Amino acid sequence: MKILTLLGLLSACFLANSINIENSAGQFFSSGHTNNWAVLVCTSRFWFNYRHVANTLSVYRSVKRLGIPDSHIVLMLADDMACNHRNPKPATVFSHKNMELNVYGDDVEVDYRGYEVTVENFLRVLTGRLPPSTPRSKRLLSDDRSNILIYLTGHGGNGFLKFQDSEEISNVELADAFEQMWQKRRYNELLFIIDTCQGASMYERFYSPNIMALASSQVGEDSLSHQPDLAIGVHLMDRYTFYMLEFLEDIHPASKTNMNDLFKVCPKSQCVSTPGHRTDLFLRDPGSVLITDFFGSVRKVELTMDAINLTDPIKQMEENPVNGEEQKEVYSYADQLPVSEIIHQAELLLFFFPGSCVLLLFFCCYFQVCPCSLIWTQNRKLCATSTNRCLCAVSMVTSLSVKCNCLPVSVWRGHHEIQQKG
Numbered sequence: 001m002k003i004l005t006l007l008g009l010l011s012a013c014f015l016a017n018s019i020n021i022e023n024s025a026g027q028f029f030s031s032g033h034t035n036n037w038a039v040l041v042c043t044s045r046f047w048f049n050y051r052h053v054a055n056t057l058s059v060y061r062s063v064k065r066l067g068i069p070d071s072h073i074v075l076m077l078a079d080d081m082a083c084n085h086r087n088p089k090p091a092t093v094f095s096h097k098n099m100e101l102n103v104y105g106d107d108v109e110v111d112y113r114g115y116e117v118t119v120e121n122f123l124r125v126l127t128g129r130l131p132p133s134t135p136r137s138k139r140l141l142s143d144d145r146s147n148i149l150i151y152l153t154g155h156g157g158n159g160f161l162k163f164q165d166s167e168e169i170s171n172v173e174l175a176d177a178f179e180q181m182w183q184k185r186r187y188n189e190l191l192f193i194i195d196t197c198q199g200a201s202m203y204e205r206f207y208s209p210n211i212m213a214l215a216s217s218q219v220g221e222d223s224l225s226h227q228p229d230l231a232i233g234v235h236l237m238d239r240y241t242f243y244m245l246e247f248l249e250d251i252h253p254a255s256k257t258n259m260n261d262l263f264k265v266c267p268k269s270q271c272v273s274t275p276g277h278r279t280d281l282f283l284r285d286p287g288s289v290l291i292t293d294f295f296g297s298v299r300k301v302e303l304t305m306d307a308i309n310l311t312d313p314i315k316q317m318e319e320n321p322v323n324g325e326e327q328k329e330v331y332s333y334a335d336q337l338p339v340s341e342i343i344h345q346a347e348l349l350l351f352f353f354p355g356s357c358v359l360l361l362f363f364c365c366y367f368q369v370c371p372c373s374l375i376w377t378q379n380r381k382l383c384a385t386s387t388n389r390c391l392c393a394v395s396m397v398t399s400l401s402v403k404c405n406c407l408p409v410s411v412w413r414g415h416h417e418i419q420q421k422g
Contacts, residue, residue: 033188034145036297038063038073041122041155042164045079050234051082051225054095055153055195055241057103062248063149066296074125074140076112078154078164088231095237095245097227111138119169126150127180144185149193149294153241156196158205158219175205182208189282191294195240197222200276212259212282212289216240216266218275224272239271253296259286 034035040063042056082091082104093104112121122129125140142148156160181187192213194202199215205215215239216223225235226242243266251257263286268274279286298387 011160012169032145033147033293034295035142036072036147036149037140037142038068038149039076039125039140040073040151041076041117041153042078043117043152043161045085045164047081047086048234049079049154050081050232051237052092052153052412053077054093054103054237055080056151057093058237058245059151059242060108061103061105061403062245064297066174066248066251066292067253068295070109071137072297073109074111074138075109076117076122078108078114078117080113083159086232094229095242097229097236097256097339102132104260108168109137115164117163119167119173120162122163123173123177126177128184128186133399140186142186145188146186146351147189147191147294148187151189151193151195153195153238156194156198156202157197159201161196161202163193171205174202175207178206178208178211182210189293191282195223195238199223203278206278210283213278214262215276216271218276221273240266240273240275243270248291248295251291253292255292257291259289261422262291266388272328
């Protein structure tokens with residue numbers, strides 16, 4: 001009886017473990033994405049907007065730490081605070097007081113800087129409508145299996161975000177750009193975060209599926225700055241981004257923290273403004289969405305106990321041509337610079353002649369006329385005197401030979417030979 005009870009307990013435990021494993025596997029592959037991208041944009045210029053550059057660089061530092069490489073990050077900075085002449089420590093941008101954390105670092109790759117940060121370029125990056133000459137580092141090469149993080153910071157208002165105090169992007173334009181991305185299958189899921197005044201107005205017009213949006217303030221509220229630094233005379237960061245990055249510092253690539261935790265990072269008591277979020281367009285439950293689904297890049301691995309026979313695909317294709325086609329003859333480009341022929345050419349034999357012989361030889365070769373008779377031929381190849389005692393022949397195509405009874409030598413330039421006549 002005890003044995004039966006023990007077997008029942010073991011079977012129940014085994015069944016429970018199998019269910020947990022299936023649930024974990026289902027959650028593991030539920031997101032359906034295979035790669036992560038990040039588009040990080042600072043839209044403000046001038047020294048007093050130092051905090052907006054620090055905001056963007058801080059997010060850049062966090063996503064790189066969690067595994068997203070520079071090749072999958074499009075970084076747009078409207079101003080270069082690191083090299084600003086007001087910066088007391090050049091090549092640095094700090095996000096904490098007393099200059100504790102330099103977020104500029106030694107390996108920052110800025111893809112769009114200065115006046116390249118425009119509304120047009122931002123929309124072109126999102127929709128992929130870039131000139132063919134645009135390098136890969138300035139392109140968002142995402143697909144329908146990509147999770148994309150889009151972070152914007154700057155000055156804004158109800159329904160718009162300013163770019164460099166000269167132009168602005170509206171919430172309608174942004175919503176239409178996301179719809180183009182969805183129609184062109186450029187994302188699987190998209191996380192939109194904006195830190196600006198009245199930021200919630202920027203996601204009110206979104207209508208494309210699989211978009212989750214967060215904002216630092218509601219309509220009618222300002223997004224406030226944080227941490228003034230007396231050494232440089234400006235604020236270092238904005239409140240919402242500061243507390244969000246404090247939260248991200250505790251995240252590691254294998255963390256199980258979900259998006260519901262991110263919604264609570266900056267309560268009104270700390271942000272002063274009221275952060276907002278929108279999840280009605282997102283198909284999954286935010287509680288099942290891991291932070292690393294957008295801020296990290298973790299390669300998913302499927303374990304198997306089956307033996308796999310690895311074959312050389314190239315060798316196999318050579319042995320078995322595709323569709324039974326015969327192997328075609330392989331062509332290659334001709335050698336444009338035959339170095340071997342240039343290097344291994346025969347040496348020229350050089351002889352020195354008396355001055356009079358050299359002058360006669362030059363006269364005969366250059367003017368193509370026999371110096372004895374000074375008679376020009378019609379075809380400039382043959383001249384002869386009436387007594388036939390002198391003959392000059394000049395070849396104009398492949399070689400030059402001069403034969404003249406007046407000269408003591410014969411020159412064969414084609415064969416690089418000089419024969420002395422007695």
